[in-house]
Amino acid sequence: MSTALLMMVLTIAIYLATLFVYRRHRRLYTTPVIVSTALIVIILLVFHLPYETYMTGGKWIDRLLGPAVVALAYPLYQFRDILKKMFVPIMTGTVIGAVVGIVSGLLLSKWAGFSDLIIHSIVPKSVTTPVAMSISESTGGVMPLTAVFVMIAGIGGLLIHPFVLKVSGLTHRIGRGVGMGSASHAIGTSASMERDTLEGSISTVAMVLSAVIVSIIAPGLTLLFM
Amino acid sequence: MNRVFIVMLQVAGLYGIYLAGSWIQQALGLFIPGSVIGMLLLFVLLSLKIIPEWLLQQGVAFMIRHLPFFFIPATVGIISYAHVFKGKGMLLIVIGLFSTALVMAVSGRVTQMLVKRREEA
Numbered sequence: 001m002s003t004a005l006l007m008m009v010l011t012i013a014i015y016l017a018t019l020f021v022y023r024r025h026r027r028l029y030t031t032p033v034i035v036s037t038a039l040i041v042i043i044l045l046v047f048h049l050p051y052e053t054y055m056t057g058g059k060w061i062d063r064l065l066g067p068a069v070v071a072l073a074y075p076l077y078q079f080r081d082i083l084k085k086m087f088v089p090i091m092t093g094t095v096i097g098a099v100v101g102i103v104s105g106l107l108l109s110k111w112a113g114f115s116d117l118i119i120h121s122i123v124p125k126s127v128t129t130p131v132a133m134s135i136s137e138s139t140g141g142v143m144p145l146t147a148v149f150v151m152i153a154g155i156g157g158l159l160i161h162p163f164v165l166k167v168s169g170l171t172h173r174i175g176r177g178v179g180m181g182s183a184s185h186a187i188g189t190s191a192s193m194e195r196d197t198l199e200g201s202i203s204t205v206a207m208v209l210s211a212v213i214v215s216i217i218a219p220g221l222t223l224l225f226m
Numbered sequence: 227m228n229r230v231f232i233v234m235l236q237v238a239g240l241y242g243i244y245l246a247g248s249w250i251q252q253a254l255g256l257f258i259p260g261s262v263i264g265m266l267l268l269f270v271l272l273s274l275k276i277i278p279e280w281l282l283q284q285g286v287a288f289m290i291r292h293l294p295f296f297f298i299p300a301t302v303g304i305i306s307y308a309h310v311f312k313g314k315g316m317l318l319i320v321i322g323l324f325s326t327a328l329v330m331a332v333s334g335r336v337t338q339m340l341v342k343r344r345e346e347a
Contacts, residue, residue: 015295033294037301044305051306058299064289065296067240069261070247071289073268074282080273089340097333104325112317118310125322126329129300130259147300148307152322155301160327168331172338179334183326190293200290206333208262215257 007057014039028162033187034155069128069186075193075201082174082198083205090178094206097182098213101126102221105149116226117142124218125149128185131211135218150185157184158191177202182210229284236285243268 018032018039029035044054055062076083083090105122120141124132129150136146161180170176173196180188181203189207193200247264250256256263271277289296311319 011298015292015298031294033297033301036295036298037304040298040302041305044302051303054302055299058302061296062299064237064241065300066244066248066261066264067237068289068293068296069259070240070244070264070268071282071286073265073272074279074286075290076265076269077272077279086341086344089337089344092340093333093337096336097329100332101325101329104328105321108321108325109318112314112321114318118318122318122322126326128259128262130261131257134257144303145307145310148304148310149318149322151301151304152319153326154297156319156323157326157330160323161330164327164330165334168335170331170334170338172341174341175334175338178337179330182333183330186293187297188330190297193290193293208265211262212258 003053004057004060007054008060009057010043011036011040011058011061028159031158031191033190034158037155072189072201072204075197076204079198079201083201086174086202090174090202090205091209093175093178094182094209095213097178097206098126098210098217099221101183102214102218103225106222106225110226116140118145119226120222121145122149123222124214125153126183126185127211127214128207131215135215139219139222154184154187157188161188161191173199174202178206181206185210233284233288236282237289239282240268240285240289243271 014036015032018030018035022030022032040054044051102123105125106119109119109122117140120139121136123139123141124135124146129147132146132150133143136143161184165176165179170179177192177199180192180199185207189200189203192203244261244264247262247267248260250263251258251260268277272279
C-alpha cells in the first residue's frame, strides 16, 4: 500500500475512533480534532516520520477544507433574516475583536522580548490559516510559524472557551457566536455549530468579517505599535 | 440512488464552487481565500434561488457535521514547529491563549450588549 493511502486511512480511522468515543463520552478532552491530532503526532514521532511524509496523504484531506468552508453558506442563508437584523452588533463586536487580537498579540510578545519575526507571525493568529499566512507574508512574518499560532488560537480557543464564556458572562447565542468566530476562526465555528446552528452561523459570519477586517487593519496597526 | 452516492456528488458540487472561488481570487488578485469567496458565491446563488436548497443539502450536512476532520492534517503541522516553543518559547503559547481569550470575551460582550439593547427596543 502506498504511503499516501496509508496516511489517509490512518487519519480517517483515528478520526472515526475518536468520534465514536466522543459520542459516548462527550468531554472537552475527548474532542475529536484534539485527540486525533495528538494521536497522529505521537505515531509520527514514534515511527520517525516527517510531516512531509504524512502530508503525501494528508493533503487530500486538507484539500477538502475548501469545500467544507463553502458549505457554511447554507446555515448563513438559513439565518439571513437574523443576520440582517443584527448586522450592526455583529460588525461592531467583530471590529473591536480584530483590534484587540492584533494589539494584544503584538504588545505582549514585544514586551516579552521576542524578535520582530515572531511578533509579525503572531499578529494575524485570530483569522483562518490562508488569510493569516498572506497577512504574515505582507508584514514580514514567517508563514509556517503563523500557521502554528493560528492553531494555538483555534485549538487553544476550543480548550478554553467553556471557561471564557462562563467568566465573561456570554449567554446570548449571538454574542457567543461572535466571540468564537472572532477569536478561533473555523475551529471555533465548528464548536459553535455543534452546540447550536444559529450560534454556528453567527460564528461563520464573524470569522469571515474578521478575516477581511484583520487583513485590512493589521499592516497599519503593526506599523503604529512596533 | 443511494445516500453515499448523493453525498459524494454534492460534495463534488461544493468542490466545484470552491474551485470557482479560487479562480476568482487569482483572476482578481484578492487577499481573501478562494474558499471564503466560494462560500460568498454559494450564498449569493442560494439567495437568488439559482441553486435550490435541496440540491446540495445532504452534502452540506455531511461536510458541516465532520468539519473538524478536515482540520486534522493542518493541525498535525504543529509537529514541525515544536522547537520554537521550547524554553522561553513556552511564553508564546501563554500569550496566544491569553490574547485569544481576550478577543473572545471582548468581542462577545460588546455584541451581546448591543444585541440585548436592540431586542429590548
